[in-house]
Amino acid sequence: MTKSQIAVRIPRSLLEKLNSYANNTGTTKTEVIVGALAQYLDCRQDLSIPKRMAEMERRMAILETKVKSN
Numbered sequence: 001m002t003k004s005q006i007a008v009r010i011p012r013s014l015l016e017k018l019n020s021y022a023n024n025t026g027t028t029k030t031e032v033i034v035g036a037l038a039q040y041l042d043c044r045q046d047l048s049i050p051k052r053m054a055e056m057e058r059r060m061a062i063l064e065t066k067v068k069s070n
Contacts, residue, residue: 025061027054 010018022029035055 024065025058027058027061031055031058 018029018032022032025032031051031054034051035058038055
C-alpha cells in the first residue's frame with residue numbers, strides 16, 4: 001500500500017498529548033494518528049493486517065499501563 005504524506009496544524013496542547021501518548025505506548029505518532037483516523041472514520045478494515053496488529057498491540061500497551069498504575 002502506498003502512503004501519502006500530509007501536513008496539519010494542531011494546537012500545542014494536542015501535540016503534547018500525542019507525544020506523551022506515543023512515548024507511553026511505545027508507538028510512533030504516525031501509527032497513533034493513522035489508527036485514530038481509521039477509527040474515527042470507521043474504516044479500520046481498510047488497514048493492513050500488520051497495521052491492525054500494531055493497533056491491537058497499542059491498545060494492549062495502554063491497558064497494561066493503566067493496570068500497572070492502579
